[in-house]
Amino acid sequence: MSDRPLVLCADDDEDILSLVTLRLERAGFDVAKVGDGDAALAAARELRPAVAVLDVMMPRLTGLEVLAELRADPSFAELKVILLSARVQESDVERGLDAGADAYLAKPFKAQELVAAVEELLGRS
Amino acid sequence: MRAAPAAWTFLTVGALAIALYFAVLPAHGHAQSIYYVCIGFASVCAIFVGTVRNLPAAERLPWYLFGLGLLGQVAGDTIFAVYEIGLNREPSTPSIADAFYLGGYPLLGLGIYLVLRRLGGQTSRTAILDSLVIFGGVVVVQWVFFIDPYRHQAYTSHAARYVNMAYPAVDVLLLVGLAQLLLGPGGRTTAYRLLLVSVGLWVVADELYGLNQSSYQGGDWIDALWLGSYVVWAAAALDPSMARLAQPDRRLLPRLTRSRLLLLATALIIGPAILVFEKAHNGSSHAYEVAPFTAAIGMIVLARLAGLVRAVERARRSERLARREAEQAQQLLSYQNQQLVELDRLKDEFVSSVSHELRTPLTSISGYVELLKEDEASEERRAYLEIVDRNAERLLGLVSDLLFSARLQDGQLELQRDEVDVRRIVEHAAESARPRADAAKIGLSVEASDVPTILGEPDRLAQLLDNLVSNAIKFTPAGGEVNVRLGARDGLVHIEVSDTGIGIPESERERLFQRFFRSQTALERQIQGTGLGLYISKAIVQAHGGRIGVQSGETEGTTFVVELPVAGAS
Numbered sequence: 001m002s003d004r005p006l007v008l009c010a011d012d013d014e015d016i017l018s019l020v021t022l023r024l025e026r027a028g029f030d031v032a033k034v035g036d037g038d039a040a041l042a043a044a045r046e047l048r049p050a051v052a053v054l055d056v057m058m059p060r061l062t063g064l065e066v067l068a069e070l071r072a073d074p075s076f077a078e079l080k081v082i083l084l085s086a087r088v089q090e091s092d093v094e095r096g097l098d099a100g101a102d103a104y105l106a107k108p109f110k111a112q113e114l115v116a117a118v119e120e121l122l123g124r125s
Numbered sequence: 126m127r128a129a130p131a132a133w134t135f136l137t138v139g140a141l142a143i144a145l146y147f148a149v150l151p152a153h154g155h156a157q158s159i160y161y162v163c164i165g166f167a168s169v170c171a172i173f174v175g176t177v178r179n180l181p182a183a184e185r186l187p188w189y190l191f192g193l194g195l196l197g198q199v200a201g202d203t204i205f206a207v208y209e210i211g212l213n214r215e216p217s218t219p220s221i222a223d224a225f226y227l228g229g230y231p232l233l234g235l236g237i238y239l240v241l242r243r244l245g246g247q248t249s250r251t252a253i254l255d256s257l258v259i260f261g262g263v264v265v266v267q268w269v270f271f272i273d274p275y276r277h278q279a280y281t282s283h284a285a286r287y288v289n290m291a292y293p294a295v296d297v298l299l300l301v302g303l304a305q306l307l308l309g310p311g312g313r314t315t316a317y318r319l320l321l322v323s324v325g326l327w328v329v330a331d332e333l334y335g336l337n338q339s340s341y342q343g344g345d346w347i348d349a350l351w352l353g354s355y356v357v358w359a360a361a362a363l364d365p366s367m368a369r370l371a372q373p374d375r376r377l378l379p380r381l382t383r384s385r386l387l388l389l390a391t392a393l394i395i396g397p398a399i400l401v402f403e404k405a406h407n408g409s410s411h412a413y414e415v416a417p418f419t420a421a422i423g424m425i426v427l428a429r430l431a432g433l434v435r436a437v438e439r440a441r442r443s444e445r446l447a448r449r450e451a452e453q454a455q456q457l458l459s460y461q462n463q464q465l466v467e468l469d470r471l472k473d474e475f476v477s478s479v480s481h482e483l484r485t486p487l488t489s490i491s492g493y494v495e496l497l498k499e500d501e502a503s504e505e506r507r508a509y510l511e512i513v514d515r516n517a518e519r520l521l522g523l524v525s526d527l528l529f530s531a532r533l534q535d536g537q538l539e540l541q542r543d544e545v546d547v548r549r550i551v552e553h554a555a556e557s558a559r560p561r562a563d564a565a566k567i568g569l570s571v572e573a574s575d576v577p578t579i580l581g582e583p584d585r586l587a588q589l590l591d592n593l594v595s596n597a598i599k600f601t602p603a604g605g606e607v608n609v610r611l612g613a614r615d616g617l618v619h620i621e622v623s624d625t626g627i628g629i630p631e632s633e634r635e636r637l638f639q640r641f642f643r644s645q646t647a648l649e650r651q652i653q654g655t656g657l658g659l660y661i662s663k664a665i666v667q668a669h670g671g672r673i674g675v676q677s678g679e680t681e682g683t684t685f686v687v688e689l690p691v692a693g694a695s
Contacts, residue, residue, distance in 0.1 A: 013485060013488075013489070015489040015493075016485070016488050016489055016492070019488075019489060019492040019493060019496070022496070023492075023496075057481070086480075086481045086482075086484035086485045086488065087477075087481055088480075088484070088525075088528070089477065089528070089532065090539075106484075107484050107485060107487075107488040108484060108487045108488040108490075108491040108492065108517075108521060109488065109492070110495070111492070111495055111496075
């Protein structure tokens with residue numbers, strides 16, 4: 001097993017999912033990727049990632065619903081969650097942060113912004 | 126009452142002539158008879174002259190009728206004079222003189238009716254009822270005091286009796302006419318007042334004559350009333366204001382004036398008053414004649430009052446109806462307003478949704494282009510990728526502006542206020558824009574001094590500066606200059622963004638900050654844009670409690686001036 005931090009990425013858009021994965025892998029993280037909210041929750045429970053990067057608008061469970069489930073489970077108290085969304089109104093950002101997200105990134109994002117956010121949450125900046 | 130010169134002159138001369146009639150001429154003599162006829166004839170002539178002078182042909186009929194009616198009286202007087210002078214006696218009764226006298230009254234009555242009709246207000250139900258009341262009251266009084274007494278006097282023939290009874294009977298016409306003139310419109314017209322006086326004088330003279338017929342002699346003082354009536358009637362015709370009597374009176378008169386109330390009350394009590402009077406004086410009674418007339422008058426007054434009550438009820442119904450319609454209109458308006466609000470919300474939701482759907486593919490485009498640029502060794506291909514990236518950025522800017530604009534429509538612009546150093550924002554905006562200015566071969570300079578901080582949101586202020594500087598670069602041809610100045614005075618931070626660009630015509634400056642407005646020049650020169658930048662800029666400035674304005678030449682050079690209150694300034 002790698003000693004690199006595991007980042008769970010969830011997005012229903014395969015292109016963006018691949019992009020995020022590629023960027024994080026290039027930055028030195030292990031990445032697990034899933035395509036919907038249900039799978040994200042199952043993967044989080046199984047893989048226990050250090051960081052979860054969740055799209056907000058996903059089928060089955062939205063990113064916010066996944067976040068709520070995770071925050072309701074004390075065993076995920078250490079898990080850092082980044083919401084990544086094309087919904088960029090202030091009310092959307094506020095809703096995400098109020099639900100317990102550690103960071104909220106707007107799409108389109110710069111690679112540097114994403115990596116910096118993950119590293120900061122892991123205390124590696 | 127001021128009469129015009131002709132009328133005034135006739136009145137004066139007429140008054141002197143009447144005075145002469147009594148003061149100089151021998152009483153009850155032939156000279157008086159001739160002189161009486163002359164005054165009457167002169168007055169009739171003056172009526173015809175005044176009528177022709179003051180009225181167009183189509184409107185002369187009422188006054189011709191007055192002239193003819195009075196001419197009938199003059200003719201009667203002439204016959205009397207001829208008898209007195211030629212035969213040394215009065216004509217017998219009935220005579221041809223009576224035909225002229227009596228024939229004149231209907232003409233006078235008809236003339237009054239036509240004058241009142243042309244003034245308007247005499248054809249409504251109320252006016253007709255009032256006329257009937259007046260008629261009823263006058264008929265009762267005339268019958269009891271002036272007509273019926275002839276039935277009990279001795280006459281040589283029935284014809285003589287009936288002729289004598291006919292005089293007070295035709296006076297009914299003038300009495301009704303007088304009452305109608307008193308109630309009718311036109312009181313402000315000199316001619317109307319003169320007409321009223323003349324009819325009044327004639328009626329009073331007739332009634333006094335009727336009461337003293339047996340003792341009357343030509344040359345008695347009652348003649349002054351008839352002569353006065355002739356003269357005043359002529360003055361009315363000579364006064365130019367008589368022309369106004371031919372036009373409808375547009376003033377709104379109340380339905381129930383004090384004089385009308387008085388009239389109704391008089392009509393109601395006239396019957397009982399006559400009966401009481403008769404009982405007190407001679408014990409005889411006209412109860413059989415008075416009772417039906419009084420009852421009829423009572424019924425008419427009742428109908429009149431019922432009409433008033435119905436009118437009030439109609440007015441109330443109309444008011445209720447109008448109120449209900451107003452309420453319905455209000456509800457409809459409210460419903461339409463809600464629909465508009467809902468439509469506006471749906472539109473903004475649509476824009477927000479579109480914005481989200483556009484951002485998602487843009488994420489892939491920008492992200493993979495960024496990757497490719499990092500991995501691409503070829504300078505040429507990197508330049509191509511740069512173009513793709515720049516256009517993706519432009520598209521993203523457009524999407525952001527649309528979303529922002531939709532939020533402004535919702536009134537959602539709430540600032541996360543903090544103390545902001547505007548100088549840093551200005552300099553940063555200029556530095557960000559410099560590559561674009563360089564690419565467009567435009568000089569970009571900044572003159573910024575230290576200014577007090579303001580309370581605002583840095584991101585929004587950066588957006589404002591970026592909009593203004595980007596606009597200036599966009600609208601300035603190669604070789605031009607863009608200058609950003611920053612200063613502070615009077616508790617305000619001043620930002621000026623000037624360019625040597627294409628200018629803004631006066632006609633477009635007012636609409637410049639409207640949503641989606643694009644100047645004609647921008648459209649003609651195909652300068653890209655959505656018409657949202659300045660709309661958003663103004664909203665940002667206003668959210669910060671500031672003002673934005675523009676100074677521009679018609680064809681060259683524009684300066685946008687922004688004033689923002691410094692922190693702590695009220």
